[in-house]
Amino acid sequence: MGITKTDLFSMEQNAIAHMAKVLGHPARIAILQYLVRSTTCINGDLVQELGLAQATISQHLRELKEIGFIQGTIEGVSVCYCINPEKWAELSHLFGAFFDDYNKIQKSNCC
Amino acid sequence: MGITKTDLFSMEQNAIAHMAKVLGHPARIAILQYLVRSTTCINGDLVQELGLAQATISQHLRELKEIGFIQGTIEGVSVCYCINPEKWAELSHLFGAFFDDYNKIQKSNCC
DNA sequence: TTATAATATTGCAATATTACGATTAATAGA
DNA sequence: TCTATTAATCGTAATATTGCAATATTATAA
Numbered sequence: 035m036g037i038t039k040t041d042l043f044s045m046e047q048n049a050i051a052h053m054a055k056v057l058g059h060p061a062r063i064a065i066l067q068y069l070v071r072s073t074t075c076i077n078g079d080l081v082q083e084l085g086l087a088q089a090t091i092s093q094h095l096r097e098l099k100e101i102g103f104i105q106g107t108i109e110g111v112s113v114c115y116c117i118n119p120e121k122w123a124e125l126s127h128l129f130g131a132f133f134d135d136y137n138k139i140q141k142s143n144c145c
Numbered sequence: 146m147g148i149t150k151t152d153l154f155s156m157e158q159n160a161i162a163h164m165a166k167v168l169g170h171p172a173r174i175a176i177l178q179y180l181v182r183s184t185t186c187i188n189g190d191l192v193q194e195l196g197l198a199q200a201t202i203s204q205h206l207r208e209l210k211e212i213g214f215i216q217g218t219i220e221g222v223s224v225c226y227c228i229n230p231e232k233w234a235e236l237s238h239l240f241g242a243f244f245d246d247y248n249k250i251q252k253s254n255c256c
Numbered sequence: 257t258t259a260t261a262a263t264a265t266t267g268c269a270a271t272a273t274t275a276c277g278a279t280t281a282a283t284a285g286a
Numbered sequence: 287t288c289t290a291t292t293a294a295t296c297g298t299a300a301t302a303t304t305g306c307a308a309t310a311t312t313a314t315a316a
Contacts (some may be wrong), residue, residue, distance in 0.1 A: 035273085035274045035275045035276080035300050035301060035302055036272080036273050036274050036275080036299090036300055036301030036302050036303095037273095037274065037275080037300070037302080038170060038171065038172075038273090038274070039172075039197065039274085039275080039304095040171060042171070042172070042195060042196050042197065043171035043172065043174070043175055043195075043288070044175075047171040047174045047175050047178070048171045050168070050174050051168065051169055051170050051171040051174045051200065051292070052169075054165045054166070054168035054169040054174075055165070055166070055169030055170070056168030056169075057161070057162065057164075057165035057169075057278095058162055058165040058167075058168075058169045059149060059162050059166070059303090060149065060151060060153070060154035060159045060161075060162040061149075061150075061153070061304095062157040062162070062166075063154070063158045063161050063162045063243075064154055064155075064158050064192070065160070066243075067243075067246070069313085070246050070247045070250060071250070073189045074256045076262080076263090077262070077263055077264090078261095078262065078263085084153060084154075085151065085153050086150065086305075086306090087305065087306050087307080088262085088263075088264090088304075088306090088307055089263090089264080089265080089266095089307075089308090090304075090305050090306065091263095092263060092264055092265080093264090093265090093304080093305080094304095095263095095264095096264080096265095100213075105256070106256070107244070107256045108312085108313085109256075110261095110262090110264080110313065110314065111260090111261055111262050111313050111314060112261085112263075112313095113262080113263065113264090114256035115256065116256040117247055122244070122247055126244040126248075128247075129240050129244070130241070130244075131177075132174075133233070133236065133237040133240070133241075134237075135178070135181050135239075136181045136228055138232055139181060139182065145185045145216070145217070145220075145225040145226065145227040145266050146269070146270050146271065146303085146304045146306080147269090147270055147271030147272050147273095147302085147303050147304050147305080148270070148272080148274095148303090148304065148305085149269055149303090149304070149305095150304085150305080154297045170273090170274085172274095187292080187293085188292075188293055188294090189291095189292070189293085197275075197276090198275065198276050198277080199292085199293070199294095200275075200278090200293090200294085200295080200296095201274075201275050201276065201277055201278075202275080202293095203293060203294055203295080204273095204275080204276095204294095204295095206293095207294080207295095214281090219282090219310095220288095221283060221284065221291095221292090222281095222282075222283045222284060222291055222292045222293080223291085223293070224292085224293065224294090225270095245264090255290055
């Protein structure tokens with residue numbers, strides 16, 4: 035199939051999975067880390083930095099933008115990308131809560 | 146292509162992406178949440194809980210086990226799965242650090 | 257207006273993922 | 287041993303992802 039049965043799961047489960055999926059490619063992790071370090075960047079920067087084709091990077095940027103992790107503003111002939119602070123906070127909280135649930139509820143009654 | 150160029154990225158970037166990718170499916174999020182709440186489970190529990198076929202759940206369990214998020218011990222005719230505490234801590238730290246980098250370095254000099 | 261520069265989009269090939277029926281393997285109990 | 291139970295694996299179909307060349311789009315500069 036290749037198609038996820040999202041209707042079987044809660045909104046929160048689908049949201050976490052969707053965000054994780056977007057984070058699930060090293061190029062997109064690298065782009066986000068580059069943005070965190072450099073504050074902003076353009077597609078061209080990343081072609082130099084990552085060594086992927088321009089078209090490929092544009093595609094990864096679009097995925098990051100669609101889910102809201104980054105935002106871009108047109109600056110002349112190029113587009114300036116940066117982290118979206120609100121979404122980054124949301125992401126951080128959602129994953130933080132997901133991981134913390136385990137620490138709260140139990141410690142080591144494992145099988 | 147469909148094949149990720151892992152050689153272009155750092156070990157850490159590939160590790161984060163790999164972990165995120167495994168988290169990038171709502172069934173696997175649901176399995177982990179179920180385990181967090183219930184401490185342990187078997188494949189059959191999840192067939193009831195999730196409504197996916199046994200073979201499909203077995204496949205998701207294998208992915209979670211391969212990366213180490215969960216561990217299983219044989220109990221008679223069934224296999225008892227639970228969260229792997231060490232890996233969960235690693236996961237939590239890795240993602241925590243990734244998210245925190247942004248908060249440490251900058252606040253809002255966005256484009 | 258024409259040329260240039262930077263990105264986005266399109267189309268495609270190769271590979272990966274998701275899902276499940278059918279089968280197999282392994283254990284417990286009669 | 288025979289049978290039922292449970293889960294893993296195999297095989298396969300449908301769909302998704304990755305990556306890039308080619309092309310289109312958009313904005314600046316001459």
